[in-house]
Amino acid sequence: xxxxxxxDGNGRWASARGLPRTEGHAAGEKALLDVVNGAxxxxxxxxxxxxxxxxxxxRPPDEVRYLMGFNESLLMRRRDELNEKGVRIRFAGRRDWxxxxxxxxxxxxxxxxxxxxxxxxxxxAFNYGGRAEIVDAVRSLVAEGVGPDKIDERSIRxxxxxxxxxxxxxxxxxxxxxxxxxxxxxEIAYSEFVFPETLWPxxxxxxxxxxxxEFQSRNRRYGTVK
Ligand code: IPE
Ligand code: IPE
Ligand code: MG
Numbered sequence: 001x002x003x004x005x006x007x008d009g010n011g012r013w014a015s016a017r018g019l020p021r022t023e024g025h026a027a028g029e030k031a032l033l034d035v036v037n038g039a040x041x042x043x044x045x046x047x048x049x050x051x052x053x054x055x056x057x058x059r060p061p062d063e064v065r066y067l068m069g070f071n072e073s074l075l076m077r078r079r080d081e082l083n084e085k086g087v088r089i090r091f092a093g094r095r096d097w098x099x100x101x102x103x104x105x106x107x108x109x110x111x112x113x114x115x116x117x118x119x120x121x122x123x124x125a126f127n128y129g130g131r132a133e134i135v136d137a138v139r140s141l142v143a144e145g146v147g148p149d150k151i152d153e154r155s156i157r158x159x160x161x162x163x164x165x166x167x168x169x170x171x172x173x174x175x176x177x178x179x180x181x182x183x184x185x186x187e188i189a190y191s192e193f194v195f196p197e198t199l200w201p202x203x204x205x206x207x208x209x210x211x212x213x214e215f216q217s218r219n220r221r222y223g224t225v226k
Contacts, residue, residue, distance in 0.1 A: 002046035003039060003208070004168035004191070006183055007032065009175025009199030016199075022066045027201035029074055038205025040085055040120055042212065046166060047122050048092070050183050054129030057098060071126065072103045079110045086119025092161045093128035094136070123162065130185030133161055137186075160186060167191065170215040172208070174200045192218045 007028055014024030032049065039047045052067055059067075075089075082089060089110045107126070137159035141151060157163055168184060168191045176197045180188070194211040196203075219226070 001044050001170070001212075002048065002166050002168045003044050003212070004048040004050070004171045004184060004188075005035065006050045006171070006173035006177075006181065007200040007203075008173055008177055008181075010201060012175060013199040013201040021063060022070075024199075024201055025067060025070055029078075031201055031203040032074075033078065034204045035208050036082070036087065036120075036122060037085075038208045040087070041205065042209065045120055046168075047120060048125060048165075048168065048184070049122070050125045050128065050181075052093070052126045052128070053182055054094065054127060054132050055182060068100055068103050071124075072100075072106045075106045075110050079113060082122065083114050083117065086117045087114060088117040088119075088121045089114045090121060090123045090162065091126050092123050092133070093126045094132055096127065099127055121165070123165070125183065129182045130180075131182060133184075134186055136161075156186070170194065170211060172196065172211045174198050174203050174207075190220065190222055192220065 010024030010028050011021040012024070013027060014021050017023075035049075036047065051071060056067070057064060079089065091107050091111070095104060134156070137156050138151075140159045141155060146155060165187075167187045167189065171183070171188055171191045171193050173179075173193070173195050174197075176195060178193075178195050184191075192215050194214050196207055196211065198207050
């Protein structure tokens, strides 16, 4: 099973406590680890977390800087325990000039450290945009000289960031917002969505289990009739 999460509501969690927004991001670390551990406990093989979108660069420079440093230090703090639990860490997104080199280095180290793990694949969507991913796929198709008659759903899929990753079965977006915000556009064509009101820093494995139960009660038809 592939579960994908839009970790939303950090800023509101902090504001409700009279704290700066960055404290909400910091509090989200505990939620992230608890959800990862919960996913491991119920045998989720693929977990994808939206950590920073291609649109999040529009936030105030201080918050962007904080998020870059926070994601870097989170990797430093957590990668050994994730590695011991058999988690393979990967990143989906653009490695453009705006991502500090130090952060890219930590990402590469974490990928290298965990690359042989098979219990679960944790993909961090970082500087990720669904439209950017589709653009990148089409660009690489064209660069390979693939002609118009060879461009189809299969060839586009083969040029996505992780072609072998199964599509998400379930997408969870916390904080009550009911939108996609440019997450995994190609891959969510037939995903089921759950929108808990919980703000991300309050998210725990029990919320994940609830969402999975809700998912199991859904009837997926893929355009056919029963
Ligand atoms: C999600 O929380 C974290 C990121 C987008 C990095 P927000 O920062 O979007 O929190 P709200 O939506 O403003 O409450
Ligand atoms: C989506 O949340 C991106 C991440 C959770 C990383 P946003 O908070 O950025 O989305 P919008 O702006 O409310 O649509
Ligand atoms: Mg938000």
